[in-house]
Every structure is written in C-alpha cells, then in structure tokens.
Amino acid sequence: MPALFSPIRFGTLELANRIVIAPMCMYSAEDGCATDWHLMHYGNLAQSGAGLLVLEATAVEARGRISRYDLGLWNDAQVQALRPVLAHIRRHSPMPVCIQLAHAGRKASSLRPWEGGGAMPATHPDAWPTVSASAQGYLPTDPTPASATLQDIAEIKQSFVDAAVRAQQLGLDAIELHNAHGYLLHQFLSPLSNLRTDAYGGSLEGRMRLTLEVFDAMQAALPTGFPLGVRISATDWVEGGWDVAQSQVLAHALAERGCAFLHVSSAALHPAQQIPIAPGYQVPLATALRNSLNGRMPVIAVGLITEAQQAEAIIQTGQADAIGVARAMLYNPRWPWEAARQLGTQVAAAPQYLRCEPHGAKGLLHAAPATTD
Ligand SMILES: Cc1cc2nc3c(=O)[nH]c(=O)nc-3n(C[C@H](O)[C@H](O)[C@H](O)COP(=O)(O)O)c2cc1C
Numbered sequence: 001m002p003a004l005f006s007p008i009r010f011g012t013l014e015l016a017n018r019i020v021i022a023p024m025c026m027y028s029a030e031d032g033c034a035t036d037w038h039l040m041h042y043g044n045l046a047q048s049g050a051g052l053l054v055l056e057a058t059a060v061e062a063r064g065r066i067s068r069y070d071l072g073l074w075n076d077a078q079v080q081a082l083r084p085v086l087a088h089i090r091r092h093s094p095m096p097v098c099i100q101l102a103h104a105g106r107k108a109s110s111l112r113p114w115e116g117g118g119a120m121p122a123t124h125p126d127a128w129p130t131v132s133a134s135a136q137g138y139l140p141t142d143p144t145p146a147s148a149t150l151q152d153i154a155e156i157k158q159s160f161v162d163a164a165v166r167a168q169q170l171g172l173d174a175i176e177l178h179n180a181h182g183y184l185l186h187q188f189l190s191p192l193s194n195l196r197t198d199a200y201g202g203s204l205e206g207r208m209r210l211t212l213e214v215f216d217a218m219q220a221a222l223p224t225g226f227p228l229g230v231r232i233s234a235t236d237w238v239e240g241g242w243d244v245a246q247s248q249v250l251a252h253a254l255a256e257r258g259c260a261f262l263h264v265s266s267a268a269l270h271p272a273q274q275i276p277i278a279p280g281y282q283v284p285l286a287t288a289l290r291n292s293l294n295g296r297m298p299v300i301a302v303g304l305i306t307e308a309q310q311a312e313a314i315i316q317t318g319q320a321d322a323i324g325v326a327r328a329m330l331y332n333p334r335w336p337w338e339a340a341r342q343l344g345t346q347v348a349a350a351p352q353y354l355r356c357e358p359h360g361a362k363g364l365l366h367a368a369p370a371t372t373d
C-alpha cells in the first residue's frame with residue numbers, strides 16, 4: 001500500500017489516509033451563517049476520498065471575521081445553519097470533518113478577494129474596528145487596530161471556548177485552531193506585530209501566552225481526548241520575525257498538552273516577506289518540526305503539493321505524517337482518486353459513483369463504508 005494511503009491517527013481521530021483537505025475560506029456566509037454554497041461545496045469535497053475535510057476559517061466573534069462573508073460560530077443561528085451542511089456530508093460520506101476556528105485580528109474588516117481584498121478603509125460603510133496585539137496595521141495605510149486590553153483578551157479567549165463547544169456539540173470530529181497566516185494569534189506570536197510590554201508580549205514565553213491559554217481553555221471545555229490541532233505559520237519569512245526555532249518551542253509546548261496535530265504553513269504576517277515559492281516549498285518547515293518533535297504529534301505539510309508522487313515521497317521518506325491540499329483540490333475535487341490511480345491503490349467512493357472508473361483503472365474505487373446517519 002502506498003504510504004499516502006495508509007491510515008493515521010490524529011489523537012483519537014482515525015483517518016483512512018493521509019490526504020487532508022486544507023481549510024479554504026469561501027466568503028459565502030450571511031451573518032456568519034452557512035448557505036447553500038457550503039452545502040454544495042463541502043458536499044462535493046466530501047466525495048473526494050480524502051482522509052479529512054477541514055472546514056474554512058470560522059470566526060469566533062463578529063469582530064474577528066476577515067470579511068463580512070466569513071463563516072462564524074458565535075451564535076446559535078450559525079450552529080443551526082451549519083447543521084444541515086454537516087448532516088448532508090454525514091448522509092453521503094464517512095469522511096471525518098474538522099473545523100478551523102479563527103480570529104483575524106488586524107486583518108479583519110477586509111474585502112473579499114474577488115472584490116479586491118485588503119482592509120476596508122475606515123470610511124467604508126461595511127468597515128468595523130479591529131483589534132490586535134498592538135496598535136499597528138498590516139500595511140501602514142490600513143486602519144489602525146486597537147491594542148487588545150486584558151478585557152479584550154479575556155473575551156476573545158472565551159469566544160474561542162464557546163465556539164469550540166458549539167463545534168463539538170454540533171458533531172464535528174475535530175477542531176483546528178488557526179494560529180497562522182498573520183491572524184490574531186500569530187499577531188501575538190511574532191515580534192514584528194507584538195510590541196506589548198505586558199505578560200502577553202516581549203519574551204517568546206510572553207508572545208506564546210495567548211496561543212497556549214486559548215489552547216488550554218478550549219481543551220478544558222471539550223470532552224477529554226477531543227481532537228484539537230493547531231495550524232501555524234512556521235516562519236514569517238522576514239528577518240527578526242517568527243521563525244522555525246520559535247515554532248519548535250511552541251510545537252513542544254503544544255505536544256506537551258496533547259495537541260492532536262500540527263498543520264505547518266508559513267507567512268502572511270508582514271508585507272516584507274520573501275517567500276521562496278516552489279513546489280512543496282513549506283515541506284522543509286514541516287520536516288524540521290517533525291524531526292524535533294520525534295513522533296510526539298503528527299505533522300501535516302501543506303503548500304504546492306500537487307502531484308501524487310510528490311505527496312507519496314513526502315510521506316514515505318518521513319518528511320511529514322500527512323499532506324494538506326488546498327487549490328489542487330478546488331481545481332480537481334477528485335484529486336485523491338487520481339492520486340490512488342497513479343499510485344496503484346484503491347480509494348473509497350459513494351456507490352452512486354462506482355461505475356465511473358476509467359478504462360484501464362478497474363478496481364480503483366470501492367464502496368465507502370456505510371455512514372452513521
Ligand atoms: C481559496 C483559498 C482560501 C483559503 N482559506 C484559508 C483558510 O480559511 N484558513 C487557512 O488556514 N488557510 C487558508 N488558505 C490557505 C490554504 O489552506 C493552503 O495553506 C494554501 O493554499 C497552500 O496550499 P495549496 O498550495 O495546496 O493551495 C486558503 C487558500 C485558498 C486558495
């Protein structure tokens with residue numbers, strides 16, 4: 001069996017294979033509520049044969065949305081709107097579903113990418129005030145966020161906890177804490193965006209404090225053993241910023257706490273970033289962390305992993321324990337089927353699709369196990 005298609009555990013969660021559908025904002029929610037876009041989109045991705053589906057960045061409070069169209073999980077209406085999406089997936093797919101919980105911090109109050117992206121000017125009728133580790137925008141021209149008070153920090157922490165409990169009660173299988181891509185928790189981690197002089201800034205310990213307190217509070221509110229993982233930007237790709245050495249310290253602190261997985265991305269904290277874009281360019285970051293962790297928690301590599309052989313080599317040679325696929329999955333939502341064909345193995349599929357195997361690939365698909373619905 002190819003290593004990519006061997007099962008793996010993220011804490012108590014069993015994945016049929018090592019292909020993770022990475023979280024992707026759809027900017028298609030209304031007041032934080034899922035719409036028929038989500039039903040169609042996630043229903044489709046749940047037919048892909050991947051080992052895990054991670055739902056898009058979902059805001060834990062209104063102020064923490066990237067755009068006004070982000071999914072949210074800060075009220076009951078949003079729970080009710082997401083319920084049919086999950087029920088639909090469950091009815092037709094055995095794929096476990098994780099949700100990414102997020103707060104955008106100073107990158108909130110932005111336009112959707114197809115509306116130009118970036119922070120709305122404070123004068124825009126849809127703009128709202130943002131909060132960050134310090135009163136410093138991503139771009140000097142962006143509206144200046146408020147520096148979080150201790151009261152803000154306490155409220156934000158509680159919002160993460162409340163959203164986590166809603167997610168678990170809704171029946172989601174796992175939670176990924178969004179600690180990457182220049183959003184709020186990453187804004188606290190990086191010395192480039194955290195200029196605080198209190199207990200939440202300064203030393204590495206101070207800058208990691210909010211991430212670890214949020215993780216601890218969520219974990220304490222969830223049932224024992226509920227899979228809680230973390231996505232990080234392992235480096236800012238800026239001199240003097242957050243880097244792999246600091247990520248290693250954070251990774252060990254998370255492993256110590258029973259973190260279910262580490263999803264290793266990079267960047268998006270500072271406009272001066274110099275990213276060496278190339279196929280698999282973030283894999284060495286995941287490998288550095290995996291080597292340092294020495295098996296204490298599984299590590300997901302992500303970023304321009306687009307080819308089956310490339311993914312197989314990453315797993316087989318121990319560069320990562322699982323791989324995340326984002327854009328290639330939107331382009332071809334049957335990416336795992338094609339990977340299985342190229343690697344000469346089988347993948348589970350809905351019975352309605354079993355007759356579609358291409359000539360020469362008979363036996364590629366087998367019926368997915370019965371769903372629980
Ligand atoms: C449309 C789109 C939306 C994204 N939204 C999120 C998100 O909600 N949370 C997140 O952590 N990353 C997000 N990302 C980043 C992806 O998860 C992934 O890390 C990145 O695209 C690199 O992987 P890829 O080369 O396979 O696309 C998004 C990427 C795309 C293309």
